[in-house]
Amino acid sequence: MRLVTGREMRAIEAAADAAGLSYAAMMDRAGAAVAAAVNPLADGPIVVLAGPGNNGGDGLVAARLLADEGRPVRVLVWRRRLAGDPLVAAVTRHDGVQWAHTDEADALARLGAWLADAEVVVDALLGTGADRPLTGIVADILDAVSARRDRLFVIAADLPTGLDADTGALDPHTVRADVTVTFGYPKRGHMTWTGGPVVGKLVIEGIGIPEAVGDGPAAGAVRGGPAGGGDRAHAIPPPTLEISTAATVAAVLPPRPPHAHKGTFGSVLVVGGSASFAGAPYFAGAAAYRSGCGLVTLAVPHGIQRSLVALLPEATWLPLPEADGALDAPAAADVAAAWGAYTAVVLGPGLTTRPGARAFVEALLDAAGGGRADAGASAGQRRSPPPPMVVDADALNIVAELDGGPARLPPRSVLTPHPREMARLTGIGVDDVNADRIGCARRAASAWGHVVVLKGAYTVVADPSGHTTVNPFAVPALATAGTGDVLGGVIAGLMAQALDGHTAAVAATHLHALAGEIAAGFAGARGVMAGDVLAAVAGALEELEG
Known part of the structure; x- marks a missing residue:
């Protein structure tokens, strides 16, 4: 499902x-969807705030439908003419509706009295039309709602008023919604760190738009609006920005034929670990198995291998030379000699950024052809190129410091930075990364030629082609050590089963977020650990495939 700007919508x-x-x-469909969202919340009085344009029209339709059902409805009309508006007329003539217009001197006083008894407020003031700071009476209206916010359910039509549909910028007068019913397609502003907390639960109502108009082959053609309309001759871009859905992820999951054997489902080599972070490669390897991979090998420092065998007896092992509890440069030759037998590699979980680990990564990239020479091979000897690679954790931090940076990595690697790692890789501030997560991920993917998975709430997966997918989840239960290693393992496990990097990353981030929600259901959002998420991956797969 595509993710749109206000102008595109x-x-x-x-x-x-x-x-x-x-x-x-x-508008009839949109209003009906808002009314349907209101109905389960409360039985008491409902206040509908109706502004100009289509957003206010959606609210007026909802008000009429709720009044038709016998619900006590009060409507405040702002910046909308009374004369000649059939939507206003249908409400103001309804016996079950009390109403006021902001042109009336006592409108705010009446609103205050209504809010004192109300149980639900419908915010249909501006929607995508909020393109400047909120001042004057509309700010006063929202502030009146905010003053009573702790005892109200708030339903927003399309967007909470004051939330920018494109950037997620938030006006200080914006009222947090419990539910936002958006129309046609989700907007970019819904899937931002600033917008998500005020959107609440997001309900997407298709309002009958034909697939060929929004998502199909007709998208991209130039289409005109009504004569003289502000969007006349605006092009609808092809859907290169989307959100993942359960249906789209389920459709790309690798098949499990009945005649399969372990070789059917690929193999993953996990490279990392140290005495300080021994658990990280375990989480990545176990997650690769949970994603359906047929064979996982952990390439780890010799000193921690024995302790990990008890945790993951299903794995095979490549013990590596180490120095001071971490991998060192000589280990690169062993990894490069082995990786030709695998269909995907994870590089980085638990690696550390010690000088020896840095020397190891540099030697490994040289062996992969991303450096000055094949440093691990003898004269006249050429090793197999590496399989598709997921680069995570400290491997990203080391790459950020190398000459050439991510360009040193094998082509079309999958990089999985969190915002601070992304800041190191790009040389910009963390706040700058988070201010434009979609743009930042897209620019990096294009410049580096790799798939970029910018982690966090509403994870962004950007392909070098520009095709970008936003994960529609914000799961605070995942904000704990080790969950990133689980994600890296799931991505690699799906790549090992022949999914391309972008498709595997989109499916994995969706599965990972769903597993986080499942884990929070039995461990509580505060008590989730990486092991809980790992255990829930299989259940997330079953839920999607069921």
């Missing part, structure tokens, strides 16, 4: 109208 609506789905029909 308006162009899609114009195209749908031109194709025969009228604005009025779309």
